[in-house]
Amino acid sequence: MFQLGKTIVSEDIIEKDFVCNLSACKGACCIDGDAGAPLEEEEAKVLESIYPKVKPFLRREGIEAIEKQGTSIKTEEGELETPLINGADCAYVIFDDNKVALCAIEEAYNQGEVAFKKPVSCHLYPVRVKDYSEFSAVNYHRWQVCDDACILGKELQVPIYKFVKEALIRKFGADWYTELEKVAKTL
Template structure:
């Protein structure tokens, strides 16, 4: 672990390699698991505001889940998450012609309908950020459904922090990322 400003960073994001391999996993991270994507408070307002623009991209089961549960849910711990369809798929999941899970927010963003890409927790994956009162912990999340992404990352020699560069800049800023790059260079 090392510290950058008010963040404590796991060395795994420098040491581990990762490149999403959607052709292998088919977007399983959006349809497996027992919880929705973690959301920041500010994102809940954004999701409420853009829902009508994203709705045409959604599947009917997603619309039904969102209209029953809301554009986001609040957990027993007071955290915010995307709602799920029958306790499995994220309500915002759509599928391409090959059956790969995609994000309705990202699809609307890519088509220029909205200017918000998707929840930052999704954009950052496989990095997970846990906020504490004095600092944020930045960790690599290992999940067996991403084994193919680890293999591809190793083949291409792309460390986690480089794979999620834009998401890290979005979350922590360009100066923070430049400091991370310096630590990574010295680490080698």
């Protein structure tokens, strides 16, 4: 672990390789698990405001889940997440012709309907950020469904921090990322 400003960063994001391999995993991270995507408070407000523009991209099941639970939910621990369909798929998941899970929010963004790409937690994956009162912990979240992404990342020699560069800059800023690159060169 090392410190960058008000973040404590795991060396794993520099030392481990990762490139999403959607043809292999089919977007399992959006449909497996028992929780929705973590949301920041501002993101929950954004999801509520853009829902009318995202709705046409959603599946019927997603619309039903969102209209029943809301555009975001609060967990028993008080954390915000995207709602789920029957405790499984993210309510914002759609599928392409090859049955690969995609994000309806991102699809609306790609088609110019909204200016919000997707929740930063999704954009950052496999990096997870946990905010504490004095700092944020920046860690690699290892999950079996991403084994193919680890293999592809190793083949292509792409470390995690480079794979999620855009998302890290979105979350922490360009200066923070420049400092991370300097640390990566010294490790």
